[in-house]
Amino acid sequence: MASAHEKSPFLKMAYITINENALRSFYDYDFFLVLEGSIRILKDQETYFLGKDDVFLFEPGFTYQVSSAGNNVVLSLIMDSGFFKRGHSMQTGHFICNSSVDHARDYQPLRQLLTQSAYIYFGKEDILDLNLTSQAYRLLYYLNAYHYEDLTKEQPLPLENPKYQERMTAILTYIHENYNSSITLQAAADALHLSVPYLSAFFKQNMKENFNTYVNHIRLKYAVEELIYTEKSITAITFDNGFASMNALNRIFREEYGTTPNRYRREKKAERVFQGHSAKELAQELPPASYQQILESYGAPEYALLSQVQFPSQEIIRIPDMHKAALTLPIWKTLLNLGPMSHLLKRDIEKQLGQVQETMAFTYGRIEKVMDYSLFGKDRGAHFFMDFDRAINSLQGHHLIPYLELSLPDDLLEVSESKTIIVDSDQYLSLLEAMLTRSANMYGMDEVDSWYFEINPQRILSSRIFEPAQSFLLRFTAAYRLIRKFFPNAKIGGLLQDGLLPDDRIREILTLLQPTGITPDFLCIGIFPYEELPSYYDPDARITRTTGKLFYTRDKSYAKHRVQAFRQALEPFFGTIPPLHLSCLACDIFHGQYLSDTCYQSTFFFHNTVDLIGEVDMLGYYQMSDIPSMADSNGAFMDGCNGLFNKYGIRKPGSILLSIFSKCRNYLVQKGEDFVVLKGSVDRYMIGMCNYIYVSEYSGYTLHNQIPPEDAYKIFESPKTKNIELELHNMTEGTYHIILYQINRKHGSAFDEWARNGYPEWLSKDDLDYLRHTVQPLRTLYKKSTSNGSMQFQFQLEPHEVIFLVLLMSL
Helix, strand or coil, rough: CCCCCCCCCCEEEEEEEEECCCEECCCCCCEEEEECCEEEEEEEEEEEEECCCEEEEEECCEEEEEEEECCCCEEEEEEHHHHHHHHCCCEEEEEEEEECCCCCCHHHHHHHHHHHHHHHHHHHHCCHHHHHHHHHHHHHHHHHHEEEEECCCCCCCCCCCCCHHHHHHHHHHHHHCCCCCCCCCHHHHHCCCCCCHHHHHHHHHHCCCHHHHHHHHHHHHHHHHHHHHHHHHHHHHHHHHCCHHHCCCCCCHHHHHHHHHHHHHHHHHHHHHHHHHHHCCCEECCCHHHHHHHHHCCCCCHHHHHHCCCCCEEEEECHHHHHHCCCHHHHHCCCCEEHHHHCCCHHHHHHHHHHHHHCCCCCEEEEEEEHHHHCEEEEECCCCCCCHHHHHHHHHCCCCEEEEEECHHHHCCCCCCCCCCECHHHHHHHHHHHHHHEHHHHHHHHHHCCEEEEEEECCCCCCEEEECCCHHHHHHHHHHHHHHCCCCCCCEEEEEEEECCCCCHHHHHHHHHHHHHCCCCCCEEEEEEEEEEECEEEECEEEEEEECCHHHHHHHHHHHHHHHHHHHHHHHCCCCCCCEEEEEEEECCCCCCHHHCCCCCHHHHHHHHHCCCCCCEEEECCEEEEEHHHCCCCCCCCCCCCEEECCCEEEEHHHHHHHHHHCCCCCCEEECCCCCEECCCEEEEEEECCCCCCCCCCCCCEECCCCHHHHHHHHHHCCCEEEEEEEEEECCCEEEEEEEEEEECCCCCCHHHHHHHCCCCCHHHHHHHHHHHHHCCEEEECCCCCCCCEEEEEEEEECCCCEEEEEEECC
C-alpha cells in the first residue's frame, strides 16, 4: 500500500487475536478496536478491560502490558508518529482515547473513522493512497478536536494558596509556550510582572530546581521527541528547541542520557525496527477477507470515500417559533467610523468609502478630530473651510449623515505639568461658531438639523492623560448652547466615557452637569477590550505596586458588560436614559497587533454585535480603513491595524462579515451565545453563527504588543471545532432556497492568503487585483424542504469561523 509519491500515514493495519501476556513498547500510534471478545491492558499500574466495540490508543514512549486468553478479534491500525507530530502543534497536553473508562465522549464517530480507514486499506483500490491519506487527516483532526486534553505536563507541587497555584500555572505555561526561543529569567519575570529575585525563589521553592535547569529539561524533552519521530537534522533540532548551540545540546544530552544525540537516534531507530518484527510474539494475524463484513455494522459503506461521519453536536440551537419576531434596531449598519477629518480627504479613503456603502449602506458617518486647527487657517480673520466642505460633501455623496466628533487631534493638545490636558475654550468656540455659520449657509438649516454633534472630554489614550471634568463641563455647556442656537433640532451629546475609565468619571461629569439643566440628546461610550492589571504585592519591597499596564480583558463579553455598567452609572441622573451610542468598538487599536487582520476580527464583531442588540442605540465599528495608521506602518502588506480595509483597499474578515450582516432584516426572532436569527418580509430569514476563539489568558497580550505575523494565531486559546445542530420550528410549510456564507481562514481572509504566500512585504498590482477578487466568503446554494413545519441542520464551524444561512421561501 505504499504510495509512490508519499509515505502513507498508516504503517500497517491488521486483524489480530491476542493470545498471550506480553510487555510491549510503542514507537508509533496504534489503535485497537475490539471486534470480538475482550483483552486486558496494564499501563502505569492502571488496568483496563476492553470488550466488544471498545477503542484504545497506544501512544509512543510508554510501555503497556497486553494480555488475553484468546477468542478475540482486534482491528489494529498503526499510524506513523511523524505524521502525528507534523499535524499536531499543541505541546502541553495528551490524547484521551480509552472508551472502557472514558464515558464523557461519544466514541461512535471514532469507530466509524477507524473502520472506514480499514475498509479502504484492505479494499486495495486506492492505488496512490490518496483516499487513505485523506482519512488519516480526518482521523487526526477528529482526535485534536475531541480527544485532546490541554494540560501542563509537569505539575507544580500542591500549593495551598489558590493565587500561588495560578501563578505557578502561569509560569509553567509561559515556559511551555516559549521554550523554543531564547527565554531568560529576566524575560519571564517581565512577561509575568514579577521581580527576578521573587520569580527565581518562588520557582525553586515549588519545583525543587532552578528556572534555567527546568527550561533546559523541557527543551531536551522536545528535542528527544524530534530525534525519535522526525528526520530533522540535529542542527535544526538544536535551534528549533531553543538551545544556544550544538555544544549546549550535546552537554545537556550526555548528562541526561549518557550518550550523544546522534548515537541515541540510531539506537532508537534500531529498536523501532525490532518492535515491528516482534509484534507477532504478542498477536496472531487473521485473514482480512473473513472480517471485512463486520466493518459495515460500524457505518462503513461499500464506497467509504463518499461516507460522512456524523460528529457529535457540542451545541443544539432550537428555535421554537420562526414566526415570532420583534422589531429591533439594526445596530449593525448604523454608524461607521471614518477616522480623523484630515485623513478623510485622501483619494484612497474615498474609494474605500464607496465600496463600503455599496455593500453595507451605513446610515451615519462619524468623523473624528474635526476641530483640527491646522485645517482651518485664517485669512483676514476668516477661517478656510475647503477641507471641511470636501469631507461633508464626501459623506453626503455616499448617502451618509454627518456625525461630527468635535475634538482636537492629540498632537495639538497641551499637557500641563500635573499631566492634565488644557484646552483653550475661546479658540475652540471661535472655530465652532465659524463652522456652524458655514454649515448653515452651505447646507441649509433643515439639512444640518439631522446631523449629530459629539462633544467629548479630550484624552490621550496611549498615555492615559485626560482633560479635567470641571474644565470640560464649561466647554461642553458653552458648545451645547452655541449649537442649539444655530440648529434647534440637531442632536447634541457625547461626554464619551472611555471603557478603560472607572464609572466614577462619568458620575463626576454628570454631577457637574445637573445644575445646568442641560440633558444631552445622546451619550457615548468607547470600548477597546483592555483592562488595567490590578495592583500586586511585591514581597521583596514589602509594598503594593500598581502596574499601569493595560492587558487584554479576560471577559469575552466585555463590551456588553461595560455598557450595562455604564447604564447603571447613569440611572441616578436621568428619569429616562438618553439614547446610548457605542461610538467606538474594535478588537484592537494600535498597529502591529494582528488581531484586526485575522479571522478573529469577524468573530469579534459578530459576537459583540449580537451581544449588544437591545443594549445600545448605535454601534460604531472602529474604523473603516488602515490608511490613517500608515504613518506608523511597518511597510508590510498587512500592518496589524484596526481597519475594515487594509491600506491597499483589500477587505478584511470584519468587512466581509458586515457586508453580509447588512443584508439582515431588523426583526429579531432569537439570539443567544454566538448566534442570531433575524426575519425579513414574508418568509425570509437570516441565521448567523460563529466559533469565537478568545485570546489566551497566558498570552500576556498588552496594549502595546508587537507580534510577528507568523505568530498571529498563537495567542488564542486552544482552537476547537464547534459542532452545532440547528432546529427550526413553526415554519411555513414548503421548499426554501438556502444560501450559505462562510468566512474562515480559507475563505474571506486576506491575512491568511498573505500567510500562505510566505508574508511577502511587497505585492505587485496583479497580486493586489488577485486578492481583491479572491478574498471572498464561500457561498453555497441549495434547496431544502420543511418536514411538519420544521427543519434541521448540522454545521461544523472551524475555529474563528462565521457562517450565515439565508432562507428564502420558494414561490
